[in-house]
Amino acid sequence: MRPTLAFALxxxxxxxxxxxxxxxxxxxxxxxxxxxxxxxxxxxFGDKTIESTDTLVKIxxxxxxxxxxxxxxxxxxxxxDKIKSVSLIIDxxxxxxxxxxxxxxxxxTRELKxxxxxxxxxxxxxxxxxxxxxxxxxxxxxxASGGCSAPMGMSDEEAMKGMGDMRMKFAEAQPGxxxxxxxxxxxxxxxxxxxxxxxxxxxxxxxxxxxxxxxGDETVFTMxxxxxxxxxxxxxxxFKPDGKALKVAASDNQxxxxxxxxxxxxxxx
Amino acid sequence: MGPRGLYLGRAAAIAAAALCLxxxxxxxxxxNVPEPPGLYTGPQxxxxxxxxxxxxxxxxxxxxxxxxxxxxxxxxxxxxRERKPANFPEGRLWLPxxxxxxxxVWLPNAGAAxxxxxxxxxxxxRVEQLTGGDKAKPIVVFCHVECWGSWNAGKRLVDKxxxxxxxxxxxxxxxxxxxxxxxxxxxxxxxxxTGP
Numbered sequence: 001m002r003p004t005l006a007f008a009l010x011x012x013x014x015x016x017x018x019x020x021x022x023x024x025x026x027x028x029x030x031x032x033x034x035x036x037x038x039x040x041x042x043x044x045f046g047d048k049t050i051e052s053t054d055t056l057v058k059i060x061x062x063x064x065x066x067x068x069x070x071x072x073x074x075x076x077x078x079x080x081d082k083i084k085s086v087s088l089i090i091d092x093x094x095x096x097x098x099x100x101x102x103x104x105x106x107x108x109t110r111e112l113k114x115x116x117x118x119x120x121x122x123x124x125x126x127x128x129x130x131x132x133x134x135x136x137x138x139x140x141x142x143x144a145s146g147g148c149s150a151p152m153g154m155s156d157e158e159a160m161k162g163m164g165d166m167r168m169k170f171a172e173a174q175p176g177x178x179x180x181x182x183x184x185x186x187x188x189x190x191x192x193x194x195x196x197x198x199x200x201x202x203x204x205x206x207x208x209x210x211x212x213x214x215x216g217d218e219t220v221f222t223m224x225x226x227x228x229x230x231x232x233x234x235x236x237x238x239f240k241p242d243g244k245a246l247k248v249a250a251s252d253n254q255x256x257x258x259x260x261x262x263x264x265x266x267x268x269x
Numbered sequence: 270m271g272p273r274g275l276y277l278g279r280a281a282a283i284a285a286a287a288l289c290l291x292x293x294x295x296x297x298x299x300x301n302v303p304e305p306p307g308l309y310t311g312p313q314x315x316x317x318x319x320x321x322x323x324x325x326x327x328x329x330x331x332x333x334x335x336x337x338x339x340x341x342x343x344x345x346x347x348x349x350r351e352r353k354p355a356n357f358p359e360g361r362l363w364l365p366x367x368x369x370x371x372x373x374v375w376l377p378n379a380g381a382a383x384x385x386x387x388x389x390x391x392x393x394x395r396v397e398q399l400t401g402g403d404k405a406k407p408i409v410v411f412c413h414v415e416c417w418g419s420w421n422a423g424k425r426l427v428d429k430x431x432x433x434x435x436x437x438x439x440x441x442x443x444x445x446x447x448x449x450x451x452x453x454x455x456x457x458x459x460x461x462x463t464g465p
Contacts, residue, residue, distance in 0.1 A: 121450075226361065
């Protein structure tokens with residue numbers, strides 16, 4: 001809840017009467033953001049060229065997030081054959097590399113949703129890799145702040161209750177069409193930056209670092225995660241059902257291992 | 270109900286208050302948080318009082334006006350630095366950044382209470398240098414929204430006899446909605462004294 005709706009409203013009103021000479025998006029701040037992106041991109045992708053794209057990947061995010069610890073992101077990648085992987089980078093988060101999804105043969109990449117923590121007003125980048133190894137980026141600016149250190153509002157013990165439990169919801173299946181599924185994993189995904197408000201100790205980082213979803217023998221995706229993924233991760237994805245069970249294997253950075261199997265809707269004719 | 274629940278539960282009240290007051294005054298607190306008699310020693314994150322006795326409470330537009338005016342204020346940012354998790358994996362990208370008001374001096378966590386005596390002395394020493402020893406020089410203290418650090422820093426300065434202390438409770442978040450930010454590095458003297 002930072003910034004609060006209170007001053008969002010207060011400021012909107014206030015600025016109606018204030019000169020807008022220094023409106024956001026002007027030169028210096030923008031240059032600084034670009035320089036930072038170059039630095040991050042170099043450390044993740046090395047010297048590889050990244051071209052911008054309007055078509056291969058799009059990021060949708062609320063312009064102003066209601067809850068910085070739970071910011072919904074949608075990545076749209078309509079051209080399945082051109083997508084090998086997608087990386088989500090939240091530039092101004094202290095740990096900017098939020099997630100990487102590597103897609104397998106059973107993936108439908110049209111829409112991928114997840115919820116992340118946002119620490120500062122920031123650019124977000126989605127970088128897709130095509131099968132021939134080329135990189136393309138899309139960008140979106142998001143206003144949210146304080147998401148990485150926002151306390152969960154409950155004790156650590158309570159937050160860890162049922163850790164590793166999973167649920168899967170399927171949208172209605174149509175013959176021959178990919179199916180949309182929503183995976184929910186109970187896990188606090190402690191960022192390591194959250195202070196227990198009572199003891200004032202920092203809760204050590206404990207986050208889901210890998211999730212693999214497969215349909216039968218074929219991989220849908222493997223996600224490499226980080227502390228920027230919101231607590232109780234929810235991933236919305238598409239896959240091509242083949243009548244076999246959907247298997248999920250998840251692990252965290254403290255050695256937690258969980259796996260579940262879900263009966264996928266069968267494509268009835 | 271935990272703190273987070275409280276935050277959420279009060280959102281409606283905040284919105285209502287903001288609408289009624291039409292932003293005449295900044296930082297309308299959703300609950301009536303009274304000023305503590307001295308420095309606030311609770312957790313830094315939380316609702317702050319609407320006032321700071323002996324100081325003026327300012328909003329972003331006022332801060333911008335002050336910066337553009339003839340007697341430029343000393344801008345003091347006391348936001349805490351981001352804490353790298355102790356068990357953060359080696360080789361994973363860690364690159365904290367601190368956007369703030371351009372020209373501000375960043376003294377991380379200078380609003381902590383209690384502050385070790387030598388650190389408090391350094392804080393006063395830095396402010397004395399930055400104001401050129403002029404107790405009437407305008408000063409703006411801030412950190413983040415709902416952060417007691419800037420309230421405490423302002424309180425310290427008022428108690429020390431500074432007469433033009435301005436507290437900007439909306440902090441970096443309130444600023445960056447409408448103004449340029451600049452990524453700050455820590456004040457070198459402060460950093461040297463407080464360590465990494």
